[in-house]
Amino acid sequence: MLNLKTAPFHLKDEDIQWVEQTIDSMSLNEKIGQLFINLGYRHDEEYLQEMLDKYHIGGVRYNPNTSEKIYEQNKYLHQQSKIPLLIAANMESGGNGACTDGTLIGTHVQIGATGDPKYAYQMGYVSGVEGAAVGCNWTFAPVVDINYNWRNPVTMTRCFADDPDDVLDMSKAYFKGICESGFAAAMKHFPGDGVDERDHHLLTSVNTLSCEEWDQTFGKVYKGMIEAGVQSVMVGHIKLPSYSMRLNANLAEEDLLPATLSPELVTGLLREQLGFNGLVLTDASRMIGLTSAMERSAILPQAIAAGCDMFLFFNDPEEDYQFMMDGYKNGVITEQRLHDALRRILGLKASIGLHRKQQEGTLIPPKSGLSRIGCSEHLAIAEEVADRSITLVKQTRPDLPIRPETHPRIMVYMLGDEMMFFGLKQAGVRTLVSEELKRVGFEVTLYESPLAEAERIKRERPGEPVAVQLFKRQKVTEFVNSFDAVFLFANVQQFAQENYARIKWLSPMGPEIPWYVSSMPTVFVSLHNPFHLYDVPMVKTYINAYEPTQNIIRQTILKIMGDSSFKGVSPVDAFCGVRDTRY
Structure with a gap:
């Protein structure tokens, strides 16, 4: 042959x-x-x-x-x-x-x-x-x-x-x-x-x-x-x-x-x-x-x-x-x-x-x-691809634009702090998200889960007993009065270790899960998996950004603020074949 x-x-x-x-x-x-x-x-x-x-x-x-x-x-x-x-x-x-x-x-x-x-x-x-x-x-x-x-x-x-x-x-x-x-x-x-x-x-x-x-x-x-x-x-x-x-x-x-x-x-x-x-x-x-x-x-x-x-x-x-x-x-x-x-x-x-x-x-x-390698010509192509690809998959309530002038105080939940490849931590995205939001003028509060808080206290005050209140939540009125909007950024990526790549919340029935979606503007941004709507059908504004990079995070924030339009069209069924994800 x-x-x-x-x-x-x-x-x-x-x-x-x-x-x-x-x-x-x-x-x-x-x-x-x-x-x-x-x-x-x-x-x-x-x-x-x-x-x-x-x-x-x-x-x-x-x-x-x-x-x-x-x-x-x-x-x-x-x-x-x-x-x-x-x-x-x-x-x-x-x-x-x-x-x-x-x-x-x-x-x-x-x-x-x-x-x-x-x-x-x-x-x-x-x-x-x-x-x-x-x-x-x-x-x-x-x-x-x-x-x-x-x-x-x-x-x-x-x-x-x-x-x-x-x-x-x-x-x-x-x-x-x-x-x-x-x-x-x-x-x-x-x-x-x-x-x-x-x-x-x-x-x-x-x-x-x-x-x-x-x-x-x-x-x-x-x-x-x-x-x-x-x-x-x-x-x-x-x-x-x-x-x-x-x-x-x-x-x-x-x-x-x-x-x-x-x-x-x-x-x-x-x-x-x-x-x-x-x-x-x-x-x-x-x-x-x-x-x-x-x-x-x-x-x-x-x-x-x-x-x-x-x-x-x-x-x-x-x-x-x-x-x-x-x-x-x-x-x-x-x-x-x-x-x-x-x-x-x-x-x-x-x-x-x-x-x-x-x-x-x-x-x-x-x-x-x-x-x-990494020349300006190539970086410009990456910038253009980011601008043309970031996709507003769902907006069933007019929450956008969200700007520092109108919604200065932002609670940020970060799901998946690290970029992963075969289990190796490469670079934190939590810091990237926080820095980019602050750079454009938002007042940012990064949520810390009770388990993470306990680990931090152990490091800072070794030897002290630490009690973890997993179901700890502040009063609803207090939360709503403290923040003008909530952003959830998800960087959930996994293969070669698990047969799924789904959201894992920071604590059982934790405060980061979008219970607040009916009370205040809420934006969910996926930085990897384009199918997270299956797990958060309640969110009214959902964005697929496809990559956990500074370029993507920066351009996504500009689009959330209304300084740049959303141009991407999902090449896959981001609604995962079910009806409730659409509403």
Whole structure:
């Protein structure tokens, strides 16, 4: 099936000759190593050299760091690698996926809220410029999932919309933008997330659509992106029972495997039915959706045998490398399948000119290019995206505008103080919200829950007994007379740890829950999850802002004050399919 002269490779005879000669020159150890994409935990030369010399890796996706640090890491990798490396980054939101000081343009759902594919193009463009500046050449994006289930904790901000046509338009625009910097793109997560409400980081989730439904939705998006020339596909740890059982009538339901391990889905559906000729890689191999399917010693070779070409991340490099080697030696990975995978891996590298750049010594760009990272041009795009995306989802009472001149005293409840990523606290948003409100002239009172108050007292006065009154509330008249309006800002984001991302109130039946909504102007702002209305249907003014950044918080406040209009239109059903959220 493989044809390196056609899409998405488009190789010339001399490029194909490089692919074949390189394979012929490789030892078995080097061939097995090419199947792996390492997650780079460290940036020091000793570690990097070991990964190259001992495991002969074909690609890298690394832990984030500053542009200076990533540039030096990638420079070393490019200079020391015998075969040019695919160096990937998760650039789903902009250049911030390549380095910590890169420009965050917007989440996928935020781009969807602009309603304009030009912003998806610009997100791809900025991702490519900033990613290329630090030596990357591969993006694990766009996310082409479809948000059919508002309870799904992964897709809530990581896909463009709940309409397949909109998802396809935005995805093609992103792809066009990033290709301008010579990048390869990996769309994800085949066969499609967003139907199940569970997280395939934690279990094997299921796409329950029928074959006909899938063809009209996810299949339409994948087919459209393949026709657009996307070079690679990341396969998720997601079952698709309808197609697995159609393509293999002997499969029992209890024997279904995640797509990562399923020849029916990778080879049968993606390659043969959809006609994808490019490179296929697995999603991260520590995700429980994969690791619970069978023993790890069987998982590695089975993923390649099923039709995947590259395996994303070691668990333990020495052990996983041996598992893959054993799978080849015992015949799970056939000689034909190994060489087919190698041709696609090297074919992808050749298609973006890595072999020529290696010969020219231009795999790493001049360091002067780092000046493009976080430049004024890119920051201006992020500003425009924020302005065009922030969405007034609901206003059933004329509470807005709220200004310091008319409503000076504001009670602020902050739900979720920290920006989270895989459980790591990155930066507080509580302070950002308070500072931005004060900057424009509001008198701000930040609510402190009884439990937080008790912890503070313990720190300030160690040794003193502290009694916690969980149900403590001040008099209603006192509260209403003390404040002119209430703002609730929610930064609730969670995946890879929990199968939900819902509001968790600060205390049981606590005073922050909107009991006061009938007594005074109340504004709820979600800084992440666009589906919080399900848990606060009583609020009359609800805003989706999509990101917990200073830029977003500042622009949201300006819109609340009436100094800027709301322009975003929700690309998903923010009312969560129930009627009471609308009133």
